[in-house]
Amino acid sequence: MVKINFRLDERLHERLHRRALGANLSVSAYVRRILEQALDERGRYVFSSQDEILATAIQILSIVATSVGQQSPKALEEGMAQARAILAERGLLGQEGGAR
CATH class of the missing domain: 1.10.1220 (Arc Repressor Mutant)
Known part of the structure; x- marks a missing residue:
């Protein structure tokens, strides 16, 4: 090589x-x-196969988040805080703290 x-x-x-x-x-x-x-x-x-998996995961998580948010806004808020922490650990948040 x-x-x-x-x-x-x-x-x-x-x-x-x-x-x-x-x-x-x-x-x-x-x-x-x-x-x-x-x-x-x-x-x-x-990276097309990874992008397809990511797109499917985003769609599924969007449906779940909508359902959880309708039933328990507090549970959605806590889940989003945990998700932001995980994304931050992997360096996947922009400087303003939002997902990239």
């Missing part, structure tokens, strides 16, 4: 690191996947 070294500004590295964490990959593995995508002759998106 060939090794390539290059410099990134801090902000770009931080964004790559956050995305890599979200994909459950190291930064190196994530960048390799991005490069594979750029060079894929068929133009496929490397």
Whole structure:
């Protein structure tokens, strides 16, 4: 395997690191996947299966949150606080504290 070294500004590295964490990959593995995508002759998106799973999970959680919110607004509020804490631990919240 060939090794390539290059410099990134801090902000770009931080964004790559956050995305890599979200994909459950190291930064190196994530960048390799991005490069594979750029060079894929068929133009496929490397992370499509993960995106499809994420979209389904978001839809399911939205339905559950709506139902819980109608039955118990306090339970929804507590669940959202726990979710924000988990997202913050993984670096998936924007600087304003909202989900990215």
